[in-house]
Amino acid sequence: MDIRQLRYFQEIVAQGSLTRAAESLHVAQPxxxxxxxxxxxxxxxxxxxxxxxxxxxxEAGDLLLQRARTILEDLARTEDDIRNLEADPSGVVRIGLPGTISATVSLPLILAARERFPRITLNIREAMSGFVGDWLSEGKVDLAVLYSRSKDKRILSELLLEEELVVLWPGEAGCLPVMSLGDLEKVPMVLPSGAHGLRVLIDSEFQALGFAPEIAMEIDSFNNIKRLVAAGFGPSILPLYAVTEEVAAGTLCVSRIAAPGLWRGAHLMSPGGRPVTRAVEAVHTVLRDVILDLRDSGAWAASRPPQ
Known part of the structure; x- marks a missing residue:
């Protein structure tokens, strides 16, 4: 086998189709x-x-795929290191982000990376946390920011901040400034589906209080959750930073959750046990700096250092 065959095989598996892989690689299917x-x-x-x-x-293909990724990543790192011994790092760095984090992080990250490492190209991919975690484990992204640590022991994780979650209500109805989660028992709510990381956290907190959330509607889009709450379909629970504009506009009202409150962490994740390029190392540093600056400046609203 040669390097080209390994690249071809990796793309075939990624595309799940010889036809799509041939189109992506610009190679004739035969x-x-x-x-x-x-x-x-x-x-x-x-x-x-x-x-x-x-x-x-x-099973043999899975083994070849794992080894091929390691070989190709090691080769890319070697080529990058040799080319850039006396130059700034260059190349493409793939970052996986949940949509809510991407809305806050992507622009300042792009601006900071362009200023510090102009020869690096960022490829930012958005999806639900579960998909992003799988991408990182499978080598489809180089870095990720997620709300929980990976179950994959090969993944390195650093907790950078905790963000506050609040209860949303229609703006015109008004709401209590502070309430307990127990007050939501038997209240029909608009929540993400069970596959969503936020829903897993909410279910766990409610279960600890001895009840399950009453569901009025399940939908995974935060924007649609906010619209449904504003339209009176029921309250919800979202990060405070995700609703600051709607609260300022008066379309939503928020109740903070009684002490100790409800918080979730944002973790910067990277692959462990396999080599990474200088470009990935550089973007890892920039991404960490950007998130800490957003936290400390208050731009990531209602966030705090890990407690």
Whole structure:
């Protein structure tokens, strides 16, 4: 096998389809199929299972994919280090962020990275926390900021801040400045679905009080949650920084949760146990600095250092 075959195989698995991989790689599909056939013959085993929905790696394919990622990342780091021994780091750095964090972090991160490392290109991908965590474990992103530590023991994690969660109500109805979570028992609420990290936290807090949340509606978009609360479908629980504009405009009212309150952490995560490029190391530092500055300046509203 050679490096090109490893790159081709990695892209086939990422795309889940020979056709899509051929388009992404700008390679004729018959040529890509031949490369795959040659690899399977060299290794003496099938690497992919084919179905109508596409291709998935076999057990041997999964092993090859893991090793291929390590080899290709090590090669990229080596090439980058040699090219940039006397220059600023360069290359593409992929960052995974949940949508709410991205709304706060992306612009100041892009501006800071451009100023400090103009030869680095950022590729920022947004999704729910669970998807972002999977991307990091699978090597599809280089860095991530998530609300909980990864279950993958290979992932390094640093808790940078804690953000306050509050109860939302329609603005015209008014609300108590402070309330307990127990006051929400049997109150129909607008909440994210069970797959959402915030919902997992809410369910856990309610369970500790001896009840489950009453559901009026489940929806994973924070913007839609805010609209539904404002329209009177029921209260919700979101980070305070995510609703500051609506509170200022009077469309939403917030109740803080009685001491000790309800907080969740933001963790900066990076892969451990495998080499990373100088560009990734540089962006890791910039991303950390940006988040700490947002916390300490108050731009990340209602956040605090880890307690």
């Amino acid at each position: 040529a890509l199929s031949l490369h795959l056939k040659n690899m399977e013959e060299q290794l003496g085993t099938r690497l992919l299972t084919r179905s109508r929905s596409g291709v998935t790696p076999t």
